[in-house]
Amino acid sequence: MTHTFIPVLIMLIVALGVGVVILSLNRVVGRHQRNPSKAAPYESGVPLLDTNRKRVNVRFYQIAMLFILFDIEAAFLYPWAVIYRDASHGNAGMFLFGEMLVFILLLGVGYVYVWKKKAFDWK
């Protein structure tokens, strides 16, 4: 079983080798000139407008916090959705549907709360 991975190994060695060879060639043969545009992050790109070490507005974090919560709750919908069709006949269908209804209702309460608390307002 192991031998099936030998091509991958060869691939890895070749890739590594090519990388090393080209970089060292560059180092040995190429001329080294220093100027400001060389040091720029995108040498041939648009000039930078601003730095990237800026403080992010706190509202982004607020939205991120709420996103994490509602996002993970959505993960609970998947197992339910996968079995819903197969499992729902007779009582079980109503039971499953009711369960999800309660779940969504609970999320809804949280949603209404953050809405009324103006956590989504962007001003």
Place this chain on the structure above:
Amino acid sequence: MNLTPLLEAHWINAILPELVLCIGGMFLILFDAFAPKARSLTGPIAVVIFILCAWSQRFVAVGTFFGGTYEVGGITRVFDITFVLAGILCTLLSADYLEREGITGGEFYALLMWGTVGMMMMAKGLDLLIIILGLELLSICIFVLLGFQRRLPVSNEASLKYFLMGAFATGFILYGTALFYGATESTNINVMARWFANPDVTITPLLTVAFVLLMAGFGFKLALAPFHPWAPDVYQGAPTPVAGWLSVAPKAATLIALIRIFHAMGPVLPQTKWMTIVAWLAVLSMIIGNSVAIAQRDLKRMLAYSGIAQVGYMTIAMLTINEDAVASIAIYTIVYALMNLGAFGVISMLAKNQNDPQTLDDIAGLGWRRPFHALALAVCMFSLSGLPPTGGFVSKFYIFRTAVQSGHTGIALIGIITSIASVYYYLRVVYYLYMKESAEGQTRIDGGIFATGALAISIIGIFLIGIWPTPLFHAASYAAHLLLAR
């Protein structure tokens, strides 16, 4: 696939108290969001909801529910009383405290309620999943409650410390659970009990590691000795009623969860050293808690170290799980809820900048200025030190008697000696109350009708249990008998 057996008959009765609290909490946050002007009403509404929850205990159905993951029985009802009692006392104390600090909000009481639901889940969970879910529900509510005074740096710091340490401890509990799952092939406590009862079972070192991880996690939640350093800081920084509640209710919930787990492990415990580990935790807690408390001048820090010692006493009874042990722990938690919340209640009334520590000097001479509040604090201190005729004496007596009867005489002796030493720092508070002249610029005591009511409940409860404990003990013993009969 048939899903209907997931819901036994009367399932709604089984979780009625939890439902009341969940819906009550949701109502409160929506009330706060839609009617911010009527915010001061949230406190009284919260009290009503807690009373409704206590009343709903009458309709609770007894049995095992939700596919064997949720067990409602006598003992869970006893612990529910503790949780609801702690919730009501904390709500009453907070109503005035939050008003004075200008941070009243429905969320506070909602978090208190959801935390109580978490504790109820821990007490009733028959599956480690339910216990951990309850624990986390509780912990997350505590994180927010601790930081509820957003403007205060100390409150934020308390929240941060509890959060980091709490999440760390949760990691240990989860890993321990995972390793137990690997051995027993189930997280259901009854199934695990059957696996442990098998005479051929061998205890691998991996299982010992799992147990140590579990105890490290739960030891943190209980503030047992090597895992206690968070307690004084968190109590000092937290809003005072929350600190009182935190020192009482989560410990009760963790203890009942541990009782279930230890009971399931019962058959293998004699051939392992596991209980020796627990015994060391108890001994260390009693010694460190009581000796460091003597050096504290900050009242909340002193009560934090006293709490470490008190949970050490309770852990003594856990060393052998039998009916008396469970009953004495149940009674201890009720009494502890009354006396500790009473003590924190008086401290919460000290009207001063909450960023500064509340020290012994703040209560100097209080006995002559505010006789009732001073009396309440004195009674709580007498009870905490275990002097008759208070509930503290009775509960300590039961604990030590149980320990001696189960053959842990040495540890019980350490408990008694350290508890005698603890009388010094408890009575020092009483000394400051009555024997000291109040200093210049004395701290005002600011107690409204709710907080005073809470203190009255504490005093009455402490004396009631102290003078007439037999009915409660019989009820708790019977409930414990039902729990352990399986």
Place this chain on the structure above:
Amino acid sequence: MIPTHYFLILSAILFTIGVCGVLTRRNGITIFMSIELMVNAVNLTFLAYARQFHQLHGMIFVFFVMAIAAAEAAVGLAIFLSLFHHRETIDVDEANLMHW
């Protein structure tokens, strides 16, 4: 099929890295990331056992652990924001108003 104990060793290593991270790091967010690593190591353990036992138990556990971790992350982020608001830093050593 890969033997179960491979996964267990990997998860033990991850858990240990997480613990070391918590104990050595001083940045609050990094500490919390280390805790998340511990929790995910636990998830791996659960999944490995669940696969070995052909059970759903462990997988359901993982689901709930994930939800717990997310809830903790949200609350934690809020706490760190509040800390930053007070101190302009999230270095936990700076949180020293009350001595340990």
